[in-house]
Amino acid sequence: MTITRFPRITSALALGALLGACSQPIDLDLRGRIGSDFDTSSAAQNASVANRPQPDDRGVLSYPNYQVVVARRGDTVADVAARVGLPADELARYNGVKTTDPLRRGEIIALPRRVAEPSPATGATTTGPIRPAAQVDVATLAGNAIERSASTSPKPAGTTAGVEPVRHKVERGETAFTIARLYNVSPRSLAEWNGLDQQFSVREGQFLLIPVNRDAKPQVAAAAVTQPGAVSPTPQPPSASKPLPAETLPPAGAAAGAATAVKPEPPKQPVADIGQSQSKPASNAAMVMPVAGSIIRDYSKGRNEGIDISASPGTSVKAAASGQVASISTTAEGVKFLLIRHPDDVITVYTHLDNITVKKGDAVSKGQVVGKVRAGDPSFLHFEVRKGFESTDPMAYLQ
Known part of the structure; x- marks a missing residue:
């Protein structure tokens, strides 16, 4: 009895000392399989897992x-x-x-x-x-x-x-x-x-x-990857049976004088600028101010997702750029807002409107009147530019 217990006690002490000496998290389910070539424990222990989303009031x-x-x-x-x-x-x-x-x-x-x-x-x-x-x-x-x-x-x-x-x-x-x-x-x-x-x-x-990785994206078909050490397919060399393209060589006598036959072009004479440089249209990304007025509140990421432009009640609000009306709605507090979708995944947002003159799905052009500034104290237009899901500083787009 004593002989059989001694190895067990010794083994337990040795295992405890071994675990105590480990500086890495213990792989409780032996994912590494102790010596196996295939080891995923490091990937699981170091994975950047996202937080679980927050539920609503019901859970x-x-x-x-x-x-x-x-x-x-x-x-x-x-x-x-x-x-x-x-x-x-x-x-x-x-x-x-x-x-x-x-x-x-x-x-x-x-x-x-x-x-x-x-x-x-x-x-x-x-x-x-x-x-x-x-x-x-x-x-x-x-x-x-x-x-x-x-x-x-x-x-x-x-x-x-x-x-x-x-x-x-x-x-x-x-x-x-x-x-x-x-x-x-x-x-x-x-x-x-x-x-x-x-x-x-x-x-x-x-x-x-199952927790998702912080940088996880919707799954797509993965491309086949050869395992390390596996033989990669050798690329096919160019076929020797295909002839090279025909090359026409100049006559032997002309080759020596070819260098002297080419003369550099004389520099172009300067031409007076009479508006040629203005002939190119402005960039499609450039926008016009939706209303004329002073900016009373600047863009601040996370605090004010756009700019507030002071304007008198009834002032015409113009589309900052050409696009299509994506949404017209009203907040719970009765504030009307309008969204216009533009190329390159850009959306402009206009709030504190009244007398909106367009409807969802309408195509609008840059400078077209889409509504009026609603009365307020003070009265102003809130204007945003969003690139994808993120708000950006509208001043980078405005002319």
């Missing part, structure tokens, strides 16, 4: 293909069901739990069918599901930004675009470690995204969101 996170609810502290399945308007039995059965089962703070509960989309009315910053940036309509995004900026008590900015995470249903025998290994993420990030306990416990039938 709902909405994506194009599914919706989930983030539980609050003290919630039961019945509490979550009442908050989103679904039968408790249906929600519990879909997640493999009972209606009275307590839930951890941050735990993910999958919805069996879609409920009302998050919106400003439910505490979200945008309306609709979270979609990849390439699929988000720029006009909608800019319109939502106007809604937030016009509010007197704006809510914290949330995620308006992002990659839809994989939603994994736990099968019998799976653990958080095997699931993390399957998707090449760290168990800790998996636990943070799904509100797992300190033991990383999961249950059969549970739905988990």
